[in-house]
Structures are given as structure tokens and as C-alpha cells.
Amino acid sequence: MPVSVRQRRPVWKRALTDQQIKIAFITPTLLLLLAMNIFPLIWSLYLSFCEYYADQPESPRWVGIANYRALLTDPEIWHSFQVTAAFVFLAVGTEFILGFGLALLFHRSFAGKGLLLTLFLIPMMLSPVVVGLFWKFIFDPNWGIIDYLLRLPGFEWVTHPRRALWALVIVDAWMWTPFIMLIALAGLSAIPQSLYEAAAVDRASSWFKFRHITLPMVSPLLIIALLIRTMDAAKLFDLPWTLTDEGGPGNATETVSLLIYRLAFKMQDTGSSCALAYILLVIIIALSNLFLRQLKKVKGEL
């Protein structure tokens, strides 16, 4: 269409250019992202410096770093950080060892491998809330199967102040070990067979092959798996909510995420809960950076 004709037409009669169509498609997404992600992030950062209760008519009142100071000097908060740290270390460590071990086993060929692999992956596909609820029955000291099989009638798991955390670790490992296994298996499958063949020609031992071929080749993927699991475990909420009844017994399994929930929704203390959420965010970012640095190191980029 000649430009002069196009310019004479009213705007609503003109056909859209490719650029305009692109903008028309992208703008709603961008607006939605700004409204649903960016704005709440900035607003909650502002609220973390305010005294504000969501269900009170008063507007947020700027208090500077008072919320952060109060949180970081509260022994209860430190207890929750200790619980979370212990859980992350124990659960992710267990999942790593078991997951990698299982991946090494599944890397071999054997009859029924496909079926077994599928069965192993099922826990990962279940909802954590459902998992928490049925493990609560499994751990029950009166009619649970664990105590029955171990011949320990009346042995308490989720209601014992020291054993409750171990119960969480067991359930989390049951659920997420297949995830580490799956990623490690992908890494193992990607190692060229020629490397092992060359090593065999040089009469390298199994340990040598594992130490100098398998581990270096698979470690970038393992680090990514650990990164994802660590981030996820540090935010743990649903399992202690259902399995140990809101972080019980007492506050023995109260993770930081549960504490944030308690501050935000039970106390409606929006200011403090936002501050605690940001503290957790900073810790998770710092941990992620450590893993990413390690990832670059093993890839030779550092």
C-alpha cells in the first residue's frame, strides 16, 4: 500500500505493523509481571522497614531497621534458622549420597530397569501435603507400619522433640532422592563411552575411572541438583506443616518458612514477616552464589 494512502486512513483502519503486533502481545505479559511480581517485591521490601499489621486500619509506619534488629536478636528466630540449617544439611546430604548411589546402579543394564526407575520416581510426583499426611500414619506409634516392622511398638517419631527432625529428613529424602538420581543419571548417560574404553586400555582401576572420569564429568549436573534441592529445602513449609503439625512438637521443627507464615497470617504482623522473608531470601541468594561459583570452577570458567 502506498505510504500516502496509508497515512490518509484513520488509525483504527490501518493494518498493524509487525513491531506493533509484537508490542501488543508482549505488553500484557509485561504489565502482569510488573503487577504480580515486581510491584509486590518492591512493596514488601518497603513494608519490611515499616510497622504494619495487614488487618488494622492504620497505614504502614516507617521504623527503619527496627524489624530486622528485633528479628535478629530474637532467640526464637535463631532457633528456626538452626532447625532449617540442620534440615538442609541432613536432608540434602542424605539425598545426594543416596541419589548419586542409585544413579550409579541404574546406569547399568538389568532386567526390569525401566519399571523400577518409574517406581522410584513416583514419590517425587506426589504432593508434599499428601506425603506428609500419609507418613504421619506410617510413623504413628500405635498403628503405624514403621514401628510394626521395626518391632518397636510405641516408639515415637513425629511427636518426639529430638526425633521429629529426623522424621522430616527421612520423608524428604524418600521424596526427593529420585530427583538427584534422575539428574545424576542424565549426567552419567552423557559421558562418552570412549573415555572408559581408553581408560580400560590403560588398565585403569574402577576407582580411577570413577575419580577421574565419572565424577568430573557429572559434577556440573550434580551441583545444579544440589543447588535446586538446597534452595527448596531452605524454604521447607508443607512437610512440617502436615507431618509434625505446624512445626511441632513445641517448636522443634519450626522452619523459617513456618515462622514467616506464623508472623504473617496468625499474627498479621506484615512488617516483621516481610523482613524475615527478605533475610531468608538473602541467605538463599548467598547459598546459590556459592554453588554457582563452584559450578564455574568445575567447568573451568574461574
Add this chain to the structure above:
Amino acid sequence: MSRWQWWIIVAGSLCLTFLALASIAGQKKNITIVWAEWDPAKYLRELSKGFTKETGIGVTVVEIPWAQFQDKVFTALAARDPNYDIIIGDSQWLGRGAERKHYVELTDWMKKNVPIKDIYEPALVAYGEYPKGSGRYWAVPAEADAVGFAYRKDLLEDPKEKAAFQKKYGRPLTIPKTWEELYQVAKFFTRPKRRLYGVAVYTGKQYDGVTMGFQQVMWSFGGDYGDPKTFQVEGYINGPDSVKALEFYVRLAKECMPPGSQNYYWSECLDAFKRGLVAMTMNYFAFFPGLLSEETNRYAKTTGFFMVPRGPKGHYISLGGQGLSVSAYSKNKDEALQYIKWFWQERVQREWARLGGFTCHKKVLNSPDFLKATPYNPVFRDSMKLLKDFWAVPEYAELLDSCQRHLNAAIVGAKKPKEALDAIAKEHTVIFRKAGRLKRQ
């Protein structure tokens, strides 16, 4: 994009908008009632069909599981959510609902539209009035409730057991009238080798579990949460009587309850009883219907009920139950009020009681029909006279949370009773000071 394509999009959008508007206009009026997920909510759904039939206004009853009930409703109120028209909230919510302007004040409206003289007075105060004694109402009683006990007659009324009990304790085996008697009976029936335990009481951290179980022991032992006039708590909640009460409650839980029972709330207590694990169980009366059916309770035929026992310094029972409040953010306030007016007619209250609801209507509550309807209704009626409640101030959720954490810690042995109560006193003092109720001395 061509001109025709533009026109198609514009015409399509207009059609959709028109259809949406037409559908909204064509809808009948509807009100939404939010309540906890339990049998009374189902009775209410059934009852409300009558309201729809008479007025043409639809009623949706939204049920929220008990563990999330308070959090979800108050989050909705904080967000000024207009989706809930009537809130059937716990008695302790009144202060928060009233002072934070989430509830509509009903004082003047009630005088003209609700037969106040027919409402059982303690229920009206407990479920509707804030501040207590002010004559200002924010809710109309919906479902009364109290804590009670269920027991197995095949055990407590067994002649062999009676003889063995008489021999051991030198007194007849009867339904416990005092907490000490309850401990004795529970201890007597605790036989781990037979997988039988004496009692199931509330010990869990969920919602208000352990607090509701313990507070009635505390009051009956002479303790209290604090002074409701000065909001002084030091020396009350951690005073010698309260400490003795918690020591007793912890001993009862430790020695007479099944292993792993430190997280028991209403459903766990019911399960333990139905499975034959315990001889007696504490629970709210509203949860007892499930014990009467042989389909859900194999001991249904031999299940009896008794009142919460008295203590050395009094007789108090934890209050349950809720009132109907109108949300300040509702867009159907007139219809919501119309519903409450309808609900409080005597004929509707009779139907409510017939379906299984615990009415607060004096005449219906004392009617032979109501008293004969279930084996626990007479016990419930008598329990109503002894009810006492937790703090109903706006800070109640923080106060309750503190109690739940520390009392549960005492139950599991992570804290000594005195330590737990001292921790509660300290936190309650901070909460009341922050709210400006308790002045620094």
C-alpha cells in the same frame, strides 16, 4: 492485521461483555456464609434450603478446615474481601472483628429484629457481646458448644472392672466428677500391653487444641490467664494454681494417654476412641454425633457421655461455638441480615436443633424434644452453665499462639510446666503492652 480482523475482534469482545453482563443480571441473589469444616456446617447448608425456598435468596456455605479456619478468614478480612457475607467466627474473634472494624455492629438492629429475650443470656454474651458488659453486639449466637467427655460403658460399667477398681482405690468406679477422679480412672484403664489407654485429651498445637483442653483445668484449679480489667498476667497464668494445673495436665497426658499422643486435637481424640485405644475422650459436643453411629464407631452402642469434671477450686468448662457476624466488606448486607433474622425464628431454631445444631434458643434448649434427641444433649445443656472463654481481645490470636507453643512444649517435655507458663506470661505481657492495654509499672 486487516480491517476485517479488527472488526471481528471488536465485535467478539462486545458479544462476550454483553453475555457476561446478561449472565450477572440474570443471577439470583446469593449470600455466602463462611464456617469451619465440620458437621454443623453441613446442618446449616441443609437448614438454609428453607431460607432459599422462602425468600429466593441462595445460600452458599463455605467450609474451611479447622487448622486454617482463623488464618484464612482473617487474611480475607485483611484484604477487605467482599466474598464472605456472613462469618460464623469463634467467640474469641469478637474483639478483633469489632475493634478492627471487620464486623458490622448489630446492637440496634438486633433490638428490632432478633428476639433477644429468647437467647440464652450467657451465650449471647459469649458469642455476641464486645466488650463484655458493654451491651454492644457484633454477632448473634449460631452454634453453642462446650467441651465434654465420651466414655466406654463396656469398660467403666463392667462389674469385673468395678470390683477391681474398688479393690485398688477403695471407692466405687463411677463417672469421674473431679479431675483427680478422672486421673484415677484413666490410670486404672491404662494397660499398654492390651493397647488400651485411659484417656485422650487435647494436647496438640493445631489451632486452639492444647489451650482449650488445659484452660478448663487451670480455671478449676484456681488459676487464670490474667486480670481482665488491668491486663496484668504475671502471677496469674504463671501463678501457683496455674502451675499445679499444668503439672496435673502434663501428668495426665504422660501417664494415661497413648504413645505419640502429644499432637492430639479433636480428630485424633475421636480416632483414638473409635479404634478402642482409649476408655475416655475429651471433645467438643459438636463432634460427638460421629460417636453415635455404628458405621463410624464400633463402640457406638456402649458410648456414654459426661461433663468436664470439677477441680479443687471450681468448675469451669471451655467454651466452644460461634456467632453469626456480618462482614463489613459484604455487598449483600441486607440479605445477610435478613438471613440472621430468619435463622432466629423459633420454628427455624427447632429445625436447627432437629438437624443436630446446638441451639442457644432458651425454649428449644430446654424442650423435651431437644433433650431426648441425643444421649449427650442433657449433658450439653448442663455444661452450658459452666462455660468460660479465652481472651476475646483483638490480640487474641497472638495470645493463643503463645499458649499453643509453650503448652505443647510442656506436654512433650521440652519445657517444665513452670518454665512454659513463665514464657507465656512474659509474651502475654509484651503483647498487652504493645497493644497499650497494660501500662508499664
